[in-house]
Amino acid sequence: MGEKAKSLALVGAGALLGSVSTIFLLKLLSRKMAIQRAVELNCKDLPVTNTKCHEVGEGRKYGMAGVDLLSDEIVSEQLTRNIQFFGIESQKKVTGSYVVVIGLGGVGSHAASMLLRSGVGRLLLVDFDQVSLSSLNRHAVATRSDVGIPKAQCLKEHFMSIFPECHIEAKVLLYDASSEDEVLSGQPDFVLDCIDNIDTKVALLAACVRRGLKVLSATGAGARADPTRIRVADLRESTNDPLSRAVRHRLRRDYGIEGGIPVVFSLEKPKAKLLPFKGPSGEEENPSDYQIVPGFRVRIIPVLGTIPAIFGQVMASYVVSQLAELQVRTEPVVNLDLDHYQILHQRLVEHEESIYGTAMQVQVDVDEVMYIAKELWHGRSAKEASAKDVGRGMWRSVNELMLVRWNKEKPASVSNLVLLKFKEANEHESRTLDDIKEKEPEFFDRVTAILKRAELEFAELQ
Known part of the structure; x- marks a missing residue:
């Protein structure tokens, strides 16, 4: 009887699941037919060079702008995993x-x-x-049938089916x-700069800063192979990348912008250089002779x-998390090795013995010093709210840094140590x-908040 009951239960469950799936598929089919009809009506009388509508720019638009998309049953099911991750209000x-x-x-295209x-x-x-x-080795959706059509148009056509x-x-x-x-009006919530031309990139970033728009910029992705070295940080902290170095210089020189722009970059040094350009004859020629737009590269990287x-993908993840107001702390760009952390630990011990006559109150080891120096203070003095030294400059700056107690009445623990220059x-x-709270309230509040975070994080680990 037990086996028979199980069999009946499985049959019933299968029938229920089948019914639900059938209803859902019928709704999906109905939705698809309605959308297709809308597209056909919108594309009427427009020139078509493919099987889809090639409307671009300020013409007819699709979608459900101004509507709560998640109130739609199909959309909410499609975004189920996002809703489970962010929560319904954040996904909205x-x-x-x-x-x-x-x-x-x-x-x-991938972003x-x-x-x-x-x-x-x-x-x-x-x-x-x-x-x-040559785009097809890296483009997100383009196929051979898309070769020759505008990239913007290609993406839109594929996106309409997704x-x-x-x-x-x-x-x-x-x-x-x-x-x-035309591009930046309408108060976008985020702008993604995926341009590889310096003039255009600098102009866009400066415009976003001037307009108060949130922007995330991509630096050089070519000639690299190590995905583990990709980081998100302030433009001031990007290293080993000729493009970001040039952008930093131009923004500072032409617009007085020192930083404050998040970028995606690689810590990896380029694995290859620009290749010599060969024309149809096979002989080396001047790439600029083949440029459609001056200043843009011609297939030689x-x-x-x-x-x-x-x-x-990193850019999209960063932006979506920001839009959902999910607090994600990116890994600090600190290019130090174990010797540096051992030196900081030794300096702390020697300082404690000098000031307090003993190092018995030192409650951190080298691993915890690594966390403090890297995660809390990003390899720089707590007095510096943003990076001034990167790469080799950061290595040199460590030679004049040390850990000291924030509150002298408490032990030298993870939640009571600040990184400062000797002076x-x-x-x-x-x-x-x-005295610090009265004369430097912003510094006091910032340090207090960081040390409180450290206390909470280490409490969770214990």
Whole structure:
């Protein structure tokens, strides 16, 4: 009887599941037919060069702009995993957001694709270029049948079959001062800079800063192979990347912008150099003779397609988390080795013996010093709110840093140690916390918040 009951239960469950699936598929089919009909009506009388509508720019638009997308049963099911991850209210912020992606090559196409799949409700896709055969080793969705059509148009067509409820605009244009208002108006919640031309990139970033828009910039993804070295940090902290170095210089020189712009970059030194350009004859020629737009590269940088794709995925993950207001702390860019942390630990012990006559109150080992120096203070003095030294400069700066107690009445623990320069440490030892709170309230509040975080994080581990 027991086996028979189990069999009946399985049959019943299967029938129920089949019924639910059938109902869901019928709804999905009905939705698909309705969307297809809308597209056909919108595309009427427009020139078509493929099987889909090639409307671009300010023409007719699709999607469900201004509508709570998650109230739709199909959309909410498609975004189930996101809803489970973020929670319904945070996912609503994502689906209610507007994101602009400029540059739709290997990096931008993957970033835009995952923004769409994550439920961003409105996308503006901008690129002047066309899909080429050489694009196919790194582009997110392009196929051979897409070769020769604009990248913006290509993405829009594919995206409409993935998430047709998204409000998608595609603009085939080169971003510059004349198109700034057309591209950046409408108060986008985020702008993704996936451009590889310095002039255009610098102009876009400066415009976003001037307009107060959140922007995330991609630096050089070509000629690299190690995905474990990709980071997100302030532009001031990006190293080993000629593109970000040039962008930093130009922003500082032309616009007085020192930093404050998050970038995706690789700590890896480029594995290859620009290749000599060979024309149709096979002889080396001047690449600029073949440029469609001055200043843009002409297929002479080696690219492992996986790295631009990962750059784009990192950008999308960062932006979606920001839109959902999920607090994610990116790994600090601190290029130190074990010897540096051992030196900091030894200095702490010697300082404690000098000031207090014993090192018995030192409650941290080298591993915890690594956490304090890297995760809490990012390898720089607690007095520095942002990075000044990167790469080798950071290595040199460690030679004048040491750990000291924040509150002299408490032991030298993870939640009571600050990283300071020698002179700053001497000054700190002569002051009280009340004095610091009164004369440097911002510094006091920032340090207190960081040490409180350390206390909470280590409490969770115990």
